[in-house]
Amino acid sequence: MPADPAVTPELVAKHGLMPEEFERIKKILGRDPNFTELGIFSVMWSEHCSYKNSRRELKKFPTSGPNILVKAGEENAGVVDIGDGWAVAFKIESHNHPSAIEPFQGAATGVGGIIRDIFTMGARPEFLLNSLRFGPITEFRRPDTGNGKEKDLSAIPNPKSEIQNNRRLFTGVVSGIAHYGNCIGIPTIGGEIYFDESFEGNPLINVFCLGVLRHEQLARGAASGVGNPVFYVGAETGRDGLAGAAFASRELTEESREDRPAVQVGDPFKEKLLLEACLELLATDAVAGIQDMGAAGLTCSTCETASRGGTGVEIDLAKVPKREPGMTPYEILLSESQERMLIIAKRGRENIVREVFEKWDVPCAEIGRVTDDGMMRVRNNGTLVAEIPAKPLADEAPLYSREARKPTADFADDTDGSWNQKISAPSAVESLRMLLRDPSIASKNWVYRQYDHMVRTGTVVLPGSDAAVFRVREANKILAATTDCNSLYCRLGPREGGRIAVAEAARNLTCSGATPLAVTDNLNFGNPYKPENFWQLREAVEGVAETCRAFGTPVVGGNVSLYNESPASVVDPTPTVAMVGLIDDEAHITTQFFKAEGDAIILVGEIGDEMGASHFLKVCHGRKEGLPPRLDVERELAVQNSVRELIRAGLVKSAHDCSEGGLAVALAESCFNPDGRFGAEIEIASTLEDYAILFNESQSRIVISCAADDAEKVMTILRSKNIPHSLLGSVAIKTLCIKTAAAELSWPIDDLYDDWFHAIRRAVETDSEPVPSL
């Protein structure tokens, strides 16, 4: 075994530690760290593990509430009571950097990691969602980033090679998610996918998992009980994913490919066995604490369990099951090999642990014990290789408040209608078709058909409606879940974007008939050392926080991913909000699709007029500009509460929120009932221009349909609550027809459907040969 290198200032810098951080390490240890200890500190104090640049911002989130059983930051995932002795554990996590380098394994191990976070809590994982962002997969109009009014707006196609690469990343990530989720047998039932040039070279892969448990099943990640044995269970440790947490805390550069060994390889079959074995073991009385080995692997799990338990942990690396010989302590401790867990067993019950893991043919080894001196002590065949006080290592990373500065570029250039003057401007009729063909708005069926979205037989509403709705068999509870964030809003107004992300998530749940419960969020931003990026982070966090307060939906956990930059650009800021809600009664389950010809269509909310940051400007005019729409939280709450009340009264046959693409897109999507398409006859009396009526993205709007006989009753209720609303027309067949003061626009519904349904397949399969038929 080669001798460890000497700890020099260069080596410290290479580990991503600042000189002042190194001083702090020396103070904690009372001496210089050795090479192994330096590695341990570097991963534990990386942004990924310590949140050192974001923790002060995260403190702004509301985290408590009457239903909250485990708060954010206490354990691997937050836990929320759902009644009758049942609870849900859920969390979202990113795997952006690994997926940029190796999309298939990067995404697959992202899924594996979040699933472990959930069953670590003693919960059975029930379903997955994912929130994905990629560079464009179709030729697009490169948006002007300045005010750009003088520039020619004709399409400037981006290089074919970039589109090809974006498609490779997109299809690779989808295959990776499918590979892992399908094999382990946890359905992927919803989420969101956006395409924008800011994500070129740095895609965002945020994966959400939810599990269900009885209150008394709740497992803790604390090393409690001095003298208790520490078990290592799961896959053998290899050299893969060395120091991945540190890798994730850097910008992506041209050289990042050389970091490929920092990407781990996933084995969903091993994880399935580990999952079943752990849940079987947790049902016995043999476990004192359990913690998954995710980022920073064995290092993180030992020092965190010791820190939580107020104890110490001593392990011997010689006893760790290994995939290859000759691994150094540094490598074993920093490996991020997948599908591993640390279990603190109760003394005297070691045999129960061994029997369960033998039944499932999962490696299991006793590697150490809990001590009373607060130290993380690591030996290798008896020789001491690291000795660090656990609590300072796990919890006392330095915290920073970075400099925040509003960007000088004037994104807030108000849209003055100049886009409308261009002769080349597409017509309103063509604009709707362009929007429906845009991969961000188009149907995601090409994606979710590759995910097993029906296993566990709980998917009551199939993917494609506002929110995923899942019936949990063992608890007999109906849950709704969604992920939302409009990155374009966040780019042009991060605070408003953050507020709208929460409001839209809640709106999606409301449309499905659910009451929002709680939130997990994934903050995806650029390098925090750049003041503009940090300003965006702070603004967005404050926007999310205040709106979560208004909705009474605490943040129970999540993830921060910074340094999302490629050589070309920084990503549009993306504070992904995943929200979970509860549906009290099966009869309240509502989808976005029109149900019968002749039903009345009512818009709850105003017609609106805000065009800034709209997808219409981006997709049809190549302009990412203007201020995002303003959110009036009081109005939003009133609209959602009244729609939920109407649903509970049995008056609503469909409900769909207006988001990207505005009212026209919402109406078209409502027509696309998978069981049989409808059309609609709409008449809107407004003095606004057609474009503004059809495509504005003003907030707090929901399109509902109801039986024609109930329309008056519905509107009476809305009037009594002072909710603005309008009777738009009725459900028809074959044609979407919208009559305004200026024009009568109509679209054959089958044409719109064809644009919308096949857009992504056409984009990704254009270059490949069609599959020959037999």
Add this chain to the structure above:
Amino acid sequence: MKFAVIQFPGSNCDQDCLAALNGIPGLRAEYVWHKETLVDGFDAIVLPGGFSYGDYLRCGAIARFSPIMKSVVNAARSGTLVIGVCNGFQILCEIGLLPGALVRNRSLHFVCDMVTTRVEVGDSLFTHGCGQGRLLRMPVAHGEGCFFADEVTLRQLNERRQVILRYATADGRITPEANPNGSIENIAGICNREGNVFGLMPHPDRACEARLGSADGAKIFQSMMETIEAGRARAA
């Protein structure tokens, strides 16, 4: 009446199968772990879907060597009803209880969707409660569900009325568009020559409740129950 649900490492529809079967009045289902060597005292055996042993080799190629399979083969040879769903179908083909093979979907993609199948044999031990030509809606979810058999085998399957289900359009036509995976002649499910071993790619276990989109799958399990009842009556 008691059905066994065999649990292989990597089975992931075992819990769904158990819940679906236990939801049918008069039926009780129990797990049998793959390391067991005897599957005795059961009226029928279910091989559930999933990714047995990860299916990193060929689907079902390792599961066929599980200790329990010897007993499953013996039970099948002695006339016990055996149904293999999805990965279970693949295992039955691998071990030779059913002819043909299941290969990669022609699209090369995993496919999860609700499909329509047409009952081609209305008096089989698994479908006599459905009726000839009856359409059954059930979900599929597989990457390797494209059924293939050589010409001779295919002719025999047709002549001996072993093709039980074919993928069909919503109005019952057998067309290429209705075929989710490229299976030869739209074959979705077949039985052995004796008729007591049935393999199918669609999931009846996921189609036992109207609120999940279809309850048609229950008809297959109910047909099995009636077959077993009739056998008992004959024996008595």
